[in-house]
Amino acid sequence: xxxxxxxxxxxxxxxxxxxxxxxxxxxxxxxxxxxxxxxxxxxxxxxxxxxxxxxxxxxxxxxxxxxxxxxxxxxxxxxxxxxxxxxxxxxxxxxxxxxxxxxxxxxxxxxxxxxxxxxxxxxxxxxxxxxxxxxxxxxxxxxxxxxxxxxxxxxxxxxxxxxxxxxxxxxxxxxxxxxxxxxxxxxxxxxxxxxxxxxxxxxxxxxxxxxxxxxxxxxxxxxxxxxxxxxxxxxxxxxxxxxxxxxxxxxxxxxxxxxxxxxxxxxxxxxxxxxxxxxxxxxxx
Amino acid sequence: xxxxxxxxxxxxxxxxxxxxxxxxxxxxxxxxxxxxxxxxxxxxxxxxxxxxxxxxxxxxxxxxxxxxxxxxxxxxxxxxxxxxxxxxxxxxxxxxxxxxxxxxxxxxxxxxxxxxxxxxxxxxxxxxx
Numbered sequence: 001x002x003x004x005x006x007x008x009x010x011x012x013x014x015x016x017x018x019x020x021x022x023x024x025x026x027x028x029x030x031x032x033x034x035x036x037x038x039x040x041x042x043x044x045x046x047x048x049x050x051x052x053x054x055x056x057x058x059x060x061x062x063x064x065x066x067x068x069x070x071x072x073x074x075x076x077x078x079x080x081x082x083x084x085x086x087x088x089x090x091x092x093x094x095x096x097x098x099x100x101x102x103x104x105x106x107x108x109x110x111x112x113x114x115x116x117x118x119x120x121x122x123x124x125x126x127x128x129x130x131x132x133x134x135x136x137x138x139x140x141x142x143x144x145x146x147x148x149x150x151x152x153x154x155x156x157x158x159x160x161x162x163x164x165x166x167x168x169x170x171x172x173x174x175x176x177x178x179x180x181x182x183x184x185x186x187x188x189x190x191x192x193x194x195x196x197x198x199x200x201x202x203x204x205x206x207x208x209x210x211x212x213x214x215x216x217x218x219x220x221x222x223x224x225x226x227x228x229x230x231x232x233x234x235x236x237x238x239x240x241x242x243x244x245x246x247x248x249x250x251x252x253x254x255x256x257x258x259x260x261x262x263x264x265x266x267x268x269x270x271x272x273x274x275x276x277x278x279x280x281x282x283x284x285x
Numbered sequence: 286x287x288x289x290x291x292x293x294x295x296x297x298x299x300x301x302x303x304x305x306x307x308x309x310x311x312x313x314x315x316x317x318x319x320x321x322x323x324x325x326x327x328x329x330x331x332x333x334x335x336x337x338x339x340x341x342x343x344x345x346x347x348x349x350x351x352x353x354x355x356x357x358x359x360x361x362x363x364x365x366x367x368x369x370x371x372x373x374x375x376x377x378x379x380x381x382x383x384x385x386x387x388x389x390x391x392x393x394x395x396x397x398x399x400x401x402x403x404x405x406x407x408x409x410x411x412x413x414x
Contacts, residue, residue: 041297205325
């Protein structure tokens with residue numbers, strides 16, 4: 001049986017761990033609230049820009065833009081994988097990595113040549129990169145740099161498209177459905193898909209022409225999509241971390257209870273033993 | 286009757302309010318919008334967006350974007366927006382100088398060329414506002 005001192009030091013160390021996990025949980029909770037608010041605040045832009053796009057598309061009969069058409073290249077596919085930089089956030093990264101692995105194998109069995117652009121350390125280290133090209137790995141993307149990095153990524157994707165480098169560009173990220181649920185999602189960003197919509201384009205004046213508006217508008221839509229994915233990844237990471245740390249805190253609490261019980265029993269046993277020794281000693285006299 | 290005005294950036298709704306008249310830096314020059322304007326969708330250039338309420342004028346520096354005009358409302362969707370009253374003159378000037386420097390170091394074929402040019406365009410207006 002473990003000695004009293006051993007038990008005591010174990011209890012202290014688990015208590016310290018609980019302190020850390022509890023602090024991490026609180027930090028994650030406040031970051032999550034901020035991230036969720038940012039994701040919500042970004043919604044109006046998405047909605048209005050999407051509506052404007054639908055309107056232009058509805059008004060133009062003949063749409064022709066590089067971002068909408070399928071390029072001649074039919075071999076290379078670019079995957080943008082969004083993960084977090086740090087761990088300790090439950091299954092957040094492993095889910096999306098598993099999803100990415102599956103997507104990549106499917107593409108490869110179709111004979112595609114897959115390159116991956118990583119955002120977040122965990123993606124680059126977690127994905128089995130034997131058979132794929134790493135296009136680039138970006139670290140340290142945080143809420144302060146989201147706007148800049150989505151804008152520059154957007155410019156880069158457009159120029160890659162014009163150079164005919166990739167057939168398709170897919171964006172893989174954890175879609176933030178709620179605090180409890182994040183679903184790994186694949187979104188095709190290039191060529192863009194335009195859904196049929198009810199919006200009428202009829203009575204509007206377009207200045208300059210519809211085509212030129214489209215060529216400005218499409219990169220903006222792309223940019224908004226990327227930004228949204230960044231924001232959702234951030235919110236998802238924080239909420240996953242909050243849950244993981246909540247569980248850890250609870251487990252530590254249970255462990256402390258169990259160890260304390262053991263400690264008290266051991267202490268009681270030691271006292272009883274000592275008493276017996278004293279009494280039997282006295283009787284012998 | 287006044288126009289309800291919304292200025293939206295990718296991050297958030299930057300401004301929501303009303304105005305008697307709005308001046309927009311349009312693609313083909315500045316134009317003013319009064320209530321009952323025909324519905325219109327236009328691109329806008331980096332420039333000054335001003336809202337007039339009686340004799341009061343509120344001005345914003347906006348980056349490129351586009352503007353949707355309806356009979357009673359106007360939505361301005363821009364990449365970036367700064368209220369003129371919030372601009373720090375010195376900071377804006379140094380941002381402009383820095384942008385110019387970075388831009389002049391780049392070659393035309395550099396992938397960052399376009400982004401740098403846009404940055405110069407925007408910071409110039411910031412510095413001069």
